[in-house]
Amino acid sequence: MKRTVFYVSDRTGITAEMLGQSLMTQFDGLSFERRTVPFVDTPEKAQQVIDAIAQAAREDGVRPIVFSTLIDEGIRQHIRGAEALVLDFFEIFIAPLEAELATASSHAVGKSHSTGDNKDYNQRISAINFTLSHDDGVTHKGLDEAEIILVGVSRSGKTPTSIYLAMQFGIRAANYPLIPEDLEQQRLPAALVPWRKKLWGLSIRPERLHQIRSERRPDSRYASLSNCRHEIQAAEAVMRTQGIPFLDSTNTSIEEIATTILHQCGLVRHLY
Amino acid sequence: MKRTVFYVSDRTGITAEMLGQSLMTQFDGLSFERRTVPFVDTPEKAQQVIDAIAQAAREDGVRPIVFSTLIDEGIRQHIRGAEALVLDFFEIFIAPLEAELATASSHAVGKSHSTGDNKDYNQRISAINFTLSHDDGVTHKGLDEAEIILVGVSRSGKTPTSIYLAMQFGIRAANYPLIPEDLEQQRLPAALVPWRKKLWGLSIRPERLHQIRSERRPDSRYASLSNCRHEIQAAEAVMRTQGIPFLDSTNTSIEEIATTILHQCGLVRHLY
Numbered sequence: 001m002k003r004t005v006f007y008v009s010d011r012t013g014i015t016a017e018m019l020g021q022s023l024m025t026q027f028d029g030l031s032f033e034r035r036t037v038p039f040v041d042t043p044e045k046a047q048q049v050i051d052a053i054a055q056a057a058r059e060d061g062v063r064p065i066v067f068s069t070l071i072d073e074g075i076r077q078h079i080r081g082a083e084a085l086v087l088d089f090f091e092i093f094i095a096p097l098e099a100e101l102a103t104a105s106s107h108a109v110g111k112s113h114s115t116g117d118n119k120d121y122n123q124r125i126s127a128i129n130f131t132l133s134h135d136d137g138v139t140h141k142g143l144d145e146a147e148i149i150l151v152g153v154s155r156s157g158k159t160p161t162s163i164y165l166a167m168q169f170g171i172r173a174a175n176y177p178l179i180p181e182d183l184e185q186q187r188l189p190a191a192l193v194p195w196r197k198k199l200w201g202l203s204i205r206p207e208r209l210h211q212i213r214s215e216r217r218p219d220s221r222y223a224s225l226s227n228c229r230h231e232i233q234a235a236e237a238v239m240r241t242q243g244i245p246f247l248d249s250t251n252t253s254i255e256e257i258a259t260t261i262l263h264q265c266g267l268v269r270h271l272y
Numbered sequence: 273m274k275r276t277v278f279y280v281s282d283r284t285g286i287t288a289e290m291l292g293q294s295l296m297t298q299f300d301g302l303s304f305e306r307r308t309v310p311f312v313d314t315p316e317k318a319q320q321v322i323d324a325i326a327q328a329a330r331e332d333g334v335r336p337i338v339f340s341t342l343i344d345e346g347i348r349q350h351i352r353g354a355e356a357l358v359l360d361f362f363e364i365f366i367a368p369l370e371a372e373l374a375t376a377s378s379h380a381v382g383k384s385h386s387t388g389d390n391k392d393y394n395q396r397i398s399a400i401n402f403t404l405s406h407d408d409g410v411t412h413k414g415l416d417e418a419e420i421i422l423v424g425v426s427r428s429g430k431t432p433t434s435i436y437l438a439m440q441f442g443i444r445a446a447n448y449p450l451i452p453e454d455l456e457q458q459r460l461p462a463a464l465v466p467w468r469k470k471l472w473g474l475s476i477r478p479e480r481l482h483q484i485r486s487e488r489r490p491d492s493r494y495a496s497l498s499n500c501r502h503e504i505q506a507a508e509a510v511m512r513t514q515g516i517p518f519l520d521s522t523n524t525s526i527e528e529i530a531t532t533i534l535h536q537c538g539l540v541r542h543l544y
Contacts, residue, residue: 003373012531014440015294021544022287022341023365026377034544038531065372069294085372093295093359100337100357101275105298122487124526128432135404160400163435167526168286215394254396254439259284259310272293272306 002031004056008049008068008079013038019089020067040070046078053082071107120170123270127166127173134174135159140191146174147267149195151188151239152202153178153231154222155212157249157257161202164258170270171262183234188242200261201239201246206232208250274303276328280321280340280351285310291361292339312342318350325354343379392442395542399438399445406446407431412463418446419539421467423460423511424474425450425503426494427484429521429529433474436530442542443534455506460514472533473511473518478504480522 005024007016013036024032035056037049057063066086070076080086094105133139134146136159143149148165150158150173158175165173182189192199204212206229213223221227239246245264249257262269277296279288285308296304307328309321329335338358342348352358366377405411406418408431415421420437422430422445430447437445454461464471476484478501485495493499511518517536521529534541 012527014527014531015290017544018287018290019361019365023362023369026343026362026366026379027369027373027375028378028380030373030375036535038535065369071298085368087365087368089291090295090298092364093291094298096357096359097295097299097337101299101302103299103302106300107298108300118483121525122484125432125484126487128435132404132407132431159404160397160439163400163439167432167435167439211390212394212397215398253393255284255286259286263308263310272289 001062002033002060003062004053004060004064005032005034006049006053006056006064006066006068006084007034007036008040008066008070009036009038010041010070010072010075011038013069016067016069016089019069020065023067040075040079041072043075043078046075049079050082053084057083073107120271123170124167127170127270128163130172131162131166131174134172135162137176137189137191143174143191143195145172146195146198147172148174148200148261148265149192149198150175150202150261151178151192151199151244152204152246152249153183153209153228153235155209155216156202156204157254158202160254161249161257161261164254165262168258168271169262169267171267178231178235178238180231183231183238186234186238186241188238196242196244199242199244200265201235201244202249202257203232203236203239203246204248205250273334274305274332275334276325276332276336277304277306278321278325278328278336278338278340278356279306279308280312280338280342281308281310282313282342282344282347283310285341288339288341288361291341292337295339312347312351313344315347315350318347321351322354325356329355345379392543395442396439399442399542400435402444403434403438403446406444407434409448409461409463415446415463415467417444418467418470419444420446420472420533420537421464421470422447422474422533423450423464423471423516424476424518424521425455425481425500425507427481427488428474428476429526430474432526433521433529433533436526437534440530440543441534441539443539450503450507450510452503455503455510458506458510458513460510468514468516471514471516472537473507473516474521474529475504475508475511475518476520477522 007013007020009016053064064084066084068088152158154177162173162175165171209228210225217223279285281288325336336356338356340360424430426449434445434447437443481500482497489495
């Protein structure tokens, strides 16, 4: 039996999705079909959602679950009438917060993820631009402006982690590959020597690296398990000798790697 | 008066932050200091959080607010003893879900943002790689594999939006600039003609574009208000003539632009 889960919001639905996803992972054995309905900000759109919920209930033979973040009480009341278990996030949390803060909430829609603050927005964009122009060691120029420089062998997860640090936290994150020539000599790339304190390493298990590289260049020496094993061993030896902290990215999501680095490095995030 | 807000989690804290941020934006006039404490998964770490909360309470002269996502009931009980308003997300939502689903939750920590599923992870990474290698029109090759191609004048927000679509939704998003030569001729770049149905435009208000470009190249013709106005007018004219839908990225966050495109294009997201 399948259940439909609706994420309903008057804005993007991203918070509702995250809320729902975290909770649904606690019910492993069950099968869910997920549907996000963003920008539900009129009674007409609310009615469309109610109709879609009713249809899913008929098809599934069981009422859907709705995670919602609806600020407008009228729309929320409307959705509460749906044939579903409705868990609205504002409904549950706003009242205790108003009491605690002794302040009425503004009930203004669309305040989160807002670009109202140009300073935040500029910080974010400039971090993304910095990170893209310092991806994969393309340039040594400007590394003095990097807040962190990720190092590791090719395909150890440096690029997505750097981008995540820039996008979510506004951090200028460069990344630089450890290539066979340097690994043979057991040395850091020359361009990185002045910035040793800003380096953070990513490692990975050889089997997983072999798998990732094989998708890119099947049956190459580059992707072979023995070469992956050799490169990783050499990279970890360099990082240990140089006192560069590193973590294993195997089975770790981009979010987890980025958050771990943020906190362990004592980096200051520029965005919340 | 300042209040300290703690985001406490046994994992990254990202869900707690998003939850808290959405709620705090409803209390505009108040001043909050935010602190995230991730990976709180032992009684010792819980005790450190309790101590930090007590210290913030002393310093602020008012008890902090804690948004938490703690799966382990022991840790949660511990944190509930803190001198704070504690709003735990699992505590509030898990019970109604267990009742509705007639299933006990697994109480397993660290299930969200997980890479347990290599297929999801590979999809995400391959979308990011695709997007980076098709940023800013660097190549025409492989545009047949793009699920969407964003177009617009330089600095209209194409790159961050493309990256967000790839990172969050696993979508292969290319982007391609509309440059003065093509705008003069009121035509699409030749490489895009075969893919008109996959195009989506970003526009922006001239004043904002002028401001963004001025940070990059102050006092240039490129950044001048009159040139920005001219380029935007010409770009919108091309998009209208060619039937390319577009939206205004001014005062719109990356999340909002990406979500709007996702839903209006009927793109299928590959990741939740």
